[in-house]
Amino acid sequence: MANNVYRPIRADLLEVKPETPTIKTFRIAPDEPIAFRAGQFVQLTVPGVGEAPFTPSSSPSVQEEMAITVLRTGTVTDVLHQMEDGAELGLRGPFGKGYPTEKMQGHNLVVVGGGVGLAPLRSLLHHVFEHPEDYGRVAICYGARNPSELLYKDSFADWVSDQVSFDVTVDVPDETWDGKVGVVTNLLEDFDFDIEKCYVVSCGPLIMLRFVALTCLNVGFKPEQIYLSMNRxxxxxxxxxxxxxxxxLYLCKDGPDVCYDEIKDYKDAFSV
Ligand SMILES: Cc1cc2nc3c(=O)[nH]c(=O)nc-3n(C[C@H](O)[C@H](O)[C@H](O)COP(=O)(O)OP(=O)(O)OC[C@H]3O[C@@H](n4cnc5c(N)ncnc54)[C@H](O)[C@@H]3O)c2cc1C
Ligand code: FES
Structure with a gap:
């Protein structure tokens, strides 16, 4: 990290990849390598506009560049979505603790993404795919509002293996969709592996995270097995x-991925 923690490192925008009508992935090369753990986040500066926090969606083993997958939602992200290859950006960080991957070693994983929430989880998936011997079975459960809002569609088939399963659902189908329909928590009711030796990791809208936690408790997980990305x-x-x-808890330094056990007793935990 730079000495002045508020000063961004200059970075080049190498490539912009549209993912959905409202989400793009930005491949960015900082002037100085940024070493991050899966789940840690950076503050991305759009010069003259402002900065906003994002969790890289690329592999933590690559430090020279990172991918950030961004939903267009307001001031910074609107301008970012209009930028093209060659533009100048800034990055500061990484911040936060990231996913507790050491603790998760030797365990099965249930990875639950909602909408653009699959982006931070993709960084964890890269890490797991690069270290398959450290983990047990991995069940990826992904939900989006409709088929056009599904991220990384080209990668789904590559993710599946003897170790990794992938299940996807949409809230509202269209004529192209012949898969599952319903909320992502519907995918959490039936696993063909031991959930006692398992962690759940989830990222998505706060309301979804709350229901992921409640559903997991219902199917037999304990609060200390559930990690939620509290991207407030x-x-x-x-x-x-x-x-x-x-x-x-300071989510920026104690999180943003926190154990449900640590936040379950706070009434405002799931408010924006
Ligand atoms: C640790 C962390 C990691 C994140 N990772 C990603 C990521 O990988 N991809 C991604 O697309 N987004 C991510 N976000 C959310 C992202 O930071 C916000 O969407 C962004 O700050 C919006 O900036 P803006 O200037 O475009 O919008 P603004 O103009 O600031 O706000 C537009 C609207 O979005 C709402 N909003 C702004 N920030 C948030 C937030 N954090 N949560 C909920 N609503 C918000 C505002 O209330 C407002 O309604 C992350 C947030 C955090 C805290
Ligand atoms: S973002 Fe400033 S204290 Fe957490």
Whole structure:
């Protein structure tokens, strides 16, 4: 990280890949390599506009460049979505702890993504695919509002193996869709492996995370087996501004991926 933690590292936008009508993946090369763990996030600066937090969707084993998959939603992301290859950006970070991959070694994983929430999880999946011997079975469960909003469609087939299963559902089908219909939590009721030796990792809208946690408890997981990416609003990224607390936790430095056991008793845990 740079000495002045507020100063972004200059970065080049190498490639922009449209994923869905509202989501694009940006391949970015910082002037200095940024080493990050799966689940850690960066603050991305769009010069003259502002900065916003994003979790890289690329492999943590590559430090010279990173991919960030971004839903267009407001000031920074609107301008970012209009940018083209060769544009100048800034990056600061990484921030947060990232997923507890050491703790997860030797366990089965249930990876639950909703909408653009599959993006941060893709970084964890890259890590797991690069270290298959460290993990047991992996069940990827993915849900989106409709088929046109599914991310990384070209990769789904490559992810599946003897070790990895992939299940997908949409809330609202269209004429192209002959798969499952319904909310992503419907995919969480039946696993053909031991859920006692298993962690659940989920990223998506806060309301979805709440129901993922409740459904997992119903099917027999314990709160300490459930990790949720609490991507609420953040500003400084390192515990100074007080924008991101749940109880005593600073999501920017203690998270953003936190164990459900640590937040379940706070009433405002799932408010924006
Ligand atoms: C740790 C972390 C990781 C994230 N990773 C990703 C990612 O990989 N891909 C991605 O697309 N987005 C991600 N986000 C969300 C992203 O930071 C926001 O969408 C972004 O800040 C919006 O900036 P903006 O200036 O375009 O929108 P603004 O103009 O600031 O806001 C537009 C609208 O979006 C709402 N909004 C802004 N930020 C958030 C937020 N964090 N959660 C919910 N609603 C919000 C505002 O309330 C407003 O309604 C992440 C957020 C955090 C905290
Ligand atoms: S984002 Fe500033 S304290 Fe967490």
């Amino acid at each position: 609003k953040m500003s400084c990224g390192f515990g100074k501004c007080g924008r991101c607390n749940i109880g005593p």
